[in-house]
Amino acid sequence: MTPPVHDPSEELPQPSAWVMRFAPLLAPGASVLDLACGSGRHVRALAARGHAMHAVDRDAQALEPLRGIAKVLVTDLETGPWPFGTQTFGGVVVTNYLWRPLLPHIVRAVATAGVLIYETFALGNETVGKPRNPDFLLRPGELLDAARPALRVVAYEDGFLRTPKPAYVQRICAVRERMPAQAPVAIAESPPAKYNL
Numbered sequence: 001m002t003p004p005v006h007d008p009s010e011e012l013p014q015p016s017a018w019v020m021r022f023a024p025l026l027a028p029g030a031s032v033l034d035l036a037c038g039s040g041r042h043v044r045a046l047a048a049r050g051h052a053m054h055a056v057d058r059d060a061q062a063l064e065p066l067r068g069i070a071k072v073l074v075t076d077l078e079t080g081p082w083p084f085g086t087q088t089f090g091g092v093v094v095t096n097y098l099w100r101p102l103l104p105h106i107v108r109a110v111a112t113a114g115v116l117i118y119e120t121f122a123l124g125n126e127t128v129g130k131p132r133n134p135d136f137l138l139r140p141g142e143l144l145d146a147a148r149p150a151l152r153v154v155a156y157e158d159g160f161l162r163t164p165k166p167a168y169v170q171r172i173c174a175v176r177e178r179m180p181a182q183a184p185v186a187i188a189e190s191p192p193a194k195y196n197l
Contacts, residue, residue, distance in 0.1 A: 014164075015045040016095050018119045022155070022173040025115045025195060026051060030090025033109060036077065036097035040066045046093070054089065077102060084109060094118045098136050103146040116151060116174045118143060122158060124168035138170045147174040154195045
């Protein structure tokens with residue numbers, strides 16, 4: 001069988017600037033879960049940075065090309081149980097996807113010292129494009145409420161983007177900080193953790 005010829009006009013979408021901005025917070029070689037990863041733009045970008053990738057989507061055809069660079073799981077996240085039990089990851093990436101019952105699972109899947117990078121559509125998007133259904137649009141502050149208090153929010157935005165296409169979005173980067181090994185010290189004696197922005 002002749003392998004398919006690569007058509008340059010079918011270039012993959014570029015990784016999200018938000019995801020790539022905070023990718024340096026992921027520990028070197030960390031395992032990263034990309035939920036509802038679609039064609040795998042972030043799977044490819046983060047695998048190229050040396051991360052052990054886990055790609056999850058319900059589209060088996062979209063996942064097939066990722067088998068060489070990621071552990072692939074074909075599943076419908078909206079109809080079955082959370083497929084990872086108590087397993088945690090050094091990073092969890094979610095873009096352009098919202099299924100509210102998964103939010104607590106997503107936060108719990110972030111390992112100690114791990115990073116959550118999440119970006120999806122918010123209310124208001126119904127005025128500029130799809131999705132329009134409020135079931136798939138975040139309410140004001142919803143990502144903040146989902147992440148806190150379990151995770152420390154490093155960055156959060158809720159607003160309107162003009163590019164790559166007009167959209168209302170919310171996006172967050174949050175970390176699960178290590179608990180101090182000793183009794184807590186006064187804030188004045190201990191500087192806060194540093195997260196390069």
